[in-house]
Amino acid sequence: MSQRRARRARQTATEGGASESRLRRLLEDRRTWLVVGAAAVVAVLAIGIVVARGTGAAEPIAAQSGDTVSLSGSDPITGKRVSLEDYSGKPVVINVWGSWCPGCIAEAEDLRRFVADHPEVQVIGVDLQDSKAAAKDFYERWRWTHPSVFDPDGEISFSLGLQGTPSTFFLDREHRIVARIVGETDYAGFEKGLESTLAAN
Numbered sequence: 001m002s003q004r005r006a007r008r009a010r011q012t013a014t015e016g017g018a019s020e021s022r023l024r025r026l027l028e029d030r031r032t033w034l035v036v037g038a039a040a041v042v043a044v045l046a047i048g049i050v051v052a053r054g055t056g057a058a059e060p061i062a063a064q065s066g067d068t069v070s071l072s073g074s075d076p077i078t079g080k081r082v083s084l085e086d087y088s089g090k091p092v093v094i095n096v097w098g099s100w101c102p103g104c105i106a107e108a109e110d111l112r113r114f115v116a117d118h119p120e121v122q123v124i125g126v127d128l129q130d131s132k133a134a135a136k137d138f139y140e141r142w143r144w145t146h147p148s149v150f151d152p153d154g155e156i157s158f159s160l161g162l163q164g165t166p167s168t169f170f171l172d173r174e175h176r177i178v179a180r181i182v183g184e185t186d187y188a189g190f191e192k193g194l195e196s197t198l199a200a201n
Contacts, residue, residue: 068175069094071156073149076127076135082147084175087122091197092171093190096126096157097148099134103184104166108142110187114194115146121194124149128157128165170197 071094072083084092095111097104115123125148127135132150139148151157160169163182170179170193179196181189 069160069169069171069177070175071124071126071149073151073156075147076130076132076150077139077148080147082124082149084124084171087124089173091121091173091194092175093121093123093194093197094126094160094169094171095123096128096151096160096162096165096167096169098128098130098165099138100130101128101165107166107184107186108138108144110185110190112142112144113187114190115144118194121197122146126151126157126160128162129154168193170194172197172200 070084072081072085074080075082097108111123123146125144125146127148128151130150130152135148135150138144149156154162157165157167160167160177166184168181168185168190169177172178178200179193181193185193
């Protein structure tokens with residue numbers, strides 16, 4: 001074999017080895033991306049399952065309390081003062097909400113219907129960490145008419161023992177918390193919470 005042929009054979013072998021090495025690397029990279037992609041899909045599905053569970057109609061949780069709730073502030077829509085004292089002797093439902101909250105949007109229409117169907121109960125919203133402009137848009141969109149208290153720093157909400165948004169608190173005629181719903185609910189959930197409240201009086 002001439003030197004030229006031998007050189008060419010070595011070069012071909014080297015190039016073949018390099019191509020094989022590149023191919024091996026490519027396959028390994030592809031495998032890695034497939035594993036990463038599969039893990040990402042699993043993570044997204046897991047999150048979806050958790051979110052789906054969290055957005056179901058929450059059951060009212062009995063929460064007996066000897067303390068009377070005290071709550072007051074300015075309405076983000078009208079600017080008027082809103083106080084629990086104005087509804088002395090009347091059952092009250094407090095709904096903590098925000099225009100930014102997906103669960104609040106999901107239950108907004110049911111809450112509007114609940115308010116319209118139960119004039120014997122006073123519903124008061126607590127607008128958590130929101131802007132007044134966004135709150136006004138939310139009220140117009142969902143045709144809400146009940147008063148709210150503006151709570152931009154969360155002081156009122158967290159004093160109620162807030163565990164999630166939205167949250168709904170059912171107060172008896174002495175304004176003690178009888179039941180609460182943590183998370184999004186629906187018309188049936190509001191009705192069930194009200195039943196607990198009326199049964200306590």
